[in-house]
Amino acid sequence: MGVVYCSCGPANVKEMSEPSEQLAHVELKDLPPLPPPYDNIEELPGFKKLKDETREEYEASLDDTLAASLKKPKSEEEEKEMVERFLSGLHKLFTKENNWTFLQPLLLSMEHCAKCQTCVEDCPIYEESGHNELYRPTYRSEILRRLYFKYVKNGNKWFNTFQQGGIELNWTLISRLFELSYRCTLCRRCAQSCPIGVDNGLITHELRKLFSQELGWSPEELHGKGTIQQMEVGSSTGMNKMVVMDNIEFIDDDMTDRVGFDVKTPWDVEGADVLLLENAGEFLAWPENHGCSSILLDAAGISWTMSSELAGYDGVNYGLFYDDVQLARVATRHFEIAKKLGVKKIVMGECGHETKALGVIADRVGIGNIPRESILTLMRDIVFSGKIKFNPEKNDFPVTLHDPCNIVRNLGIVQPQRDILNYLAPRFREMTPHGVRNYCCGGGSGFAIMSKNNFLDWRNHISSRRKFRQILEAFQDEDMSPETKKYVCAPCSNCKGSIRDMLDFYGAKEKSGIYYGGLVELIVNAMEDAREPILDWDMM
Template sequence: MPEYIFNFISFEEFCEVEKRILRLRLSELSHVPFSEEPELQEPNPEWSEKYVTELDGYIAIDEPWKPQNEEEEKELVERFLSGLRKLLDREANWTFLQPLMLSLEYCARCQTCSEACPIYVSSGRKEIYSPLFRSEMFRKIIRETKGGKRRGRLTVKAILRLAELAYRCTLCRRCTLACPLGIDNGLITREIRKLFSQEMGIAPSSLHMQGSVQQLVDGTSVGFTPIVMEDFVREIEFMVSQVLGRRYYLPVDVKGVDILLIHSVADYIHHPETIAAMAIIFEMAGYEWTLSSKAPALDAVNYGMWYDDIQLARIALSHVKVASELDVERIVVGESGHAHSTLLTTSERFFVELFPVESYLPLLWKIVRRREIKFDADLNDFPVTLHDPCYITRFTGIIKPQRDILKDVCPQFREMKPSGVKNYCCGGGGGLAVINTMNFPDFRARIASRLKVKQIVDAFNSDVSEKVQKYVCAPCSNCKMTINHALKHFGLNRFNMKCVGIPEIVLNCVENVEKKILSIV
């Protein structure tokens, strides 16, 4: 198949041009109604010495990995070529080689994927953010290194830019859904990240050293040990006690119960009300369940999914080990999108006969549908919309329970457009939510979250005012953090828009409680 010719930049320029290849302009970005967006800022000039600013000025990989001399440049290229050989080897990459090769070889270059990509559209349709551009640059690099040897056009600049380019994608797979051939550009991007991580030790610190490594060593992806997590448990117990009007203790490390409930550590820190609401609902419905204080099962996340097979497997095995030690009947995954994907679709294939792994959403819908607790939907008579996390809808196919819950308990529920499997990513998928160093948070809010924010404004439409409290429900901890950050970036929090979890909304209309959960958030 002939090479695709891009209008903006050629492969030769991608490899050779010294200066930054894209400068974003605010006037060219897609429109967000009611926005009070800050002006774009230039990156710190000193960053370019050690970090890669030659792509678009944003920095995701915050480790100083830029070669400083010819010897380091030669070593970088050799390590990249070694990683590329392994990535394309059946034994070394037995996990993903087949789908990778199918996606690399059968793309028709029709550009359908580009219009499906929220980052590409938000940017004013800049070619370098197109799923096709990233995959095509990688294809051309593979051609330039056929047989594992470096040919003329592959340069250090191309390798540096490719690494950063792999983090201008949320791995949301909306492009894959749109592709008439099922080409998975998200997988190609993830495999590029894997090459840099597993072979070259290059990844954003938030994902690796301060992410998956910390989780394996300390128990959580943010480095909090089980002892530190006890303080968060006490805070949640206090919140539960306020709602119930009596002293309450969370079940922790209780053996032989029905459910091991695993939450994201981000909810313990940023949204403890989500965990409190789930605890109260389970308590009222009479379920036997427990949390775990064992590392790393007190944190549902598995950052390896985004960039590294080895870290993915290590954390998945640790989750299974803890569940086995507690002798539970099943694992129920709380509000974490990528934990749904890793535990329900990836990890589950390796321990399917040990115990089932479930999402909390069908279970919560069962509680609501059967009226296992008494609800009064009129208590939730305020505007509510639903964000569909990519890793729950497109990855695991859970679409109906969450909207059935909200339709039942929220009189003013309204859908975003598009929704379900065609939703737009919050902007934090693929690890972007936790990359908070250098100037990357600006890229996430300004570009990656842009279409999601517009969706939210459009959903509330006539209710966009300061008078009425409006809630975006997102059954994912990273989505909640990302959306709240984006609403603040665009100045839309002034209209009383807030992103919360589904359990809080459900609990808020439960009868016979001392306090409403949303009143103490």
């Protein structure tokens, strides 16, 4: 059967500038059907419509949802001013002073795309939207490229238009482009397939930066309640030092009861070998993850600590998704805390974007960095060190592995988690495809914490759809009734949030017995000496 293209996206790039009520529309009937028993549209959750008052207040002419939520300007003068500021930011994006961080990769991606569309079939959002043209990964890139050639690039304007095609810059375009920069999870699967090395994920990232760093536009979840709250209060969850220490104490007590030996998180130990820096969302949503990390580090005899400094107990860095200055501020804070404690290294918890942001991206934001490593590699070494006795039969249930984009495709940490699962999960099976060719959970680039308006519906129906399909397919050789418990191992906090939402949305626990969790929970669940299993299906 040939590819069916829906007719509900923009016909061309220029339509982006043309005022209309809504540029694109998603119909559930256009989406590729999921495997049974999720194949009947009538039985699936719907796609809530934006409220009229929301459409009145915000610019909502892109598609059926709002992620970034830009308020409408009060006057035409304000619109014009914003367009001028956008243009100013566009120029800055291509200067070495303001954008040394990504200038070279951006220029390369701007100037050398052959527009062959080789990348598009690798985008799960485009594919799972029923090939809606708005979500074609080259669409937003093409808009920025045409703006660059028209307004920034030196040379004859006629020649530049002849080479790239034209576009009109107006309020309609920039307000839609801002929203559209939040319809890509930055998974960079498309970049892998580009024969030339053009990176649409990078272009989307740079667009978000332009809006944030010049116009001050960004989703509240990433900025006000994200990086700002993290540095002002201590955590993007809103937890201050006292609250987080109280929570951890509770987790320690609970874990002590369950495993039968003393679990106690050390705080602010100067000169410890390891500073454990986790996504603080774990302490609220998946407390077992921290508890199990604590158990494992202690059992291995590792000298470790956590920090109670402001932002020292929350490893998230949402600056990675929208703003280089905020990224650098959070990362610098983390480095300073580690130096002050005098630890030998920072170990980053099961959180993909944290590991990428602090481990690699922030590698060049300062000088004299503290060494960092992923907890996945450390856990692999602990598991195979012989210091702890395991009984893999305790994990005798079907397990599949989700590869977080930031850990696998962007960091190349592929094998440690597989070594562990191959040893401790006797019924482990891979998804297809997996490893560096994995699909995003649908919550990448901050989507996992964005759910205002009806964005959660968009995410679950479209950006998470391919992952849900992969999960179902991975267990197809098992009894798919809820009686057979199946475990999706997702060693990343944001991925877990996204997978939690999708499993809830589709009722996959009740219909198919599909549960999810991290990697360290499986490890501790298999510890011979633990009194009770850590995995409690009734509580998951």
